[in-house]
Amino acid sequence: MGETKERIAWPDAARGMAIILVVLHHAVLQTVEAGLAEPWWSWVTEGLRTMRMPLFFMAAGLFAGKWVMQKTWREMLGNKVLLLLWVFALWVPIRWAWLRIIPGYDDDEALSRLISRFILPNGGWFLLALAVFFIIAKATARVDPRIQLGAAAAVSIIFLSDGLSIGNVGWNGVLTFYVFFLLGCYGRDWMMQATQRTPLAVQVGLVAGWVGAVSLTMWAGIDGMPGISFALRVLGLAAGVSLALWFAPSRLVRHLGQSTLPIYMSHSLIILGIVWVASLVWTAPPAPLVVPLVVVVLALGLSYLLGRVAPKIGLGWLFTTPKWLSRTYDRMTTRDRSGTRSR
Numbered sequence: 001m002g003e004t005k006e007r008i009a010w011p012d013a014a015r016g017m018a019i020i021l022v023v024l025h026h027a028v029l030q031t032v033e034a035g036l037a038e039p040w041w042s043w044v045t046e047g048l049r050t051m052r053m054p055l056f057f058m059a060a061g062l063f064a065g066k067w068v069m070q071k072t073w074r075e076m077l078g079n080k081v082l083l084l085l086w087v088f089a090l091w092v093p094i095r096w097a098w099l100r101i102i103p104g105y106d107d108d109e110a111l112s113r114l115i116s117r118f119i120l121p122n123g124g125w126f127l128l129a130l131a132v133f134f135i136i137a138k139a140t141a142r143v144d145p146r147i148q149l150g151a152a153a154a155v156s157i158i159f160l161s162d163g164l165s166i167g168n169v170g171w172n173g174v175l176t177f178y179v180f181f182l183l184g185c186y187g188r189d190w191m192m193q194a195t196q197r198t199p200l201a202v203q204v205g206l207v208a209g210w211v212g213a214v215s216l217t218m219w220a221g222i223d224g225m226p227g228i229s230f231a232l233r234v235l236g237l238a239a240g241v242s243l244a245l246w247f248a249p250s251r252l253v254r255h256l257g258q259s260t261l262p263i264y265m266s267h268s269l270i271i272l273g274i275v276w277v278a279s280l281v282w283t284a285p286p287a288p289l290v291v292p293l294v295v296v297v298l299a300l301g302l303s304y305l306l307g308r309v310a311p312k313i314g315l316g317w318l319f320t321t322p323k324w325l326s327r328t329y330d331r332m333t334t335r336d337r338s339g340t341r342s343r
Contacts, residue, residue: 060181
């Protein structure tokens with residue numbers, strides 16, 4: 001009984017860990033840039049990059065498999081893709097407006113760039129990436145998963161190499177992380193079994209090996225070399241799953257893993273606000289060593305609270321598909337046997 005609960009719990013713990021690492025990343029970026037945190041935090045979050053998004057997209061794939069392989073196109077588009085695209089499109093202007101309020105971002109987020117953010121995303125890009133992943137995975141569902149994984153891995157290896165980019169973080173992410181989404185979709189059963197059989201000593205070895213490999217390659221300056229960057233992310237994923245098994249008993253981490261959407265969409269804007277206020281209060285922070293961690297706790301708490309409060313005050317549409325949009329989709333896609341649209 002305990003083993004079954006752990007097997008079910010660890011994917012949520014993995015998502016909880018991933019969202020904490022994402023929040024930490026943005027907290028480090030903003031606090032270091034503002035001079036509120038020690039510069040070595042940038043090195044820490046750079047190393048965590050090898051675990052953060054691979055774990056996030058693999059965990060998303062674990063929960064996406066049934067939609068890709070068992071549901072109809074209409075069900076998948078209406079329940080998953082429509083939600084992702086709605087929340088992404090809604091938060092593009094919200095993010096733009098917020099950045100107009102925070103001093104120092106006007107030049108980067110001028111009105112002329114607002115429309116381009118729908119096509120070349122920055123904040124919230126993972127939603128667009130997931131929508132694309134669902135569609136591609138559904139369209140290729142009849143292709144041998146080994147061929148899909150091999151092709152996606154080859155693309156990932158290429159675009160994880162230093163200096164290779166298509167010029168946008170969102171579309172780079174699509175090309176880089178699709179393989180991990182597919183791994184979650186098609187490797188769920190294998191991973192569920194493997195996590196039950198893997199001894200604690202092996203889990204510790206994976207985590208220690210990942211820390212050592214990342215530290216060594218970053219020190220040597222070869223972490224961005226072709227093949228090495230991808231290998232580090234595969235090892236980071238294995239270490240992340242091991243850590244997720246350790247954190248699976250934590251109700252807090254699992255609960256965060258079940259609340260990722262409001263946290264992901266709002267935390268970076270909250271961090272910008274916190275750092276702006278902190279910069280006004282302190283020219284030199286009292287404890288630069290822990291400032292990023294304090295910002296993480298505040299941003300996690302406030303973004304989670306926003307997700308809980310929003311539905312209660314009529315703002316649930318910030319993170320869920322509004323009823324009018326769902327009804328419109330249903331009318332457009334539901335037809336009777338004669339081929340005419342349902343009334």
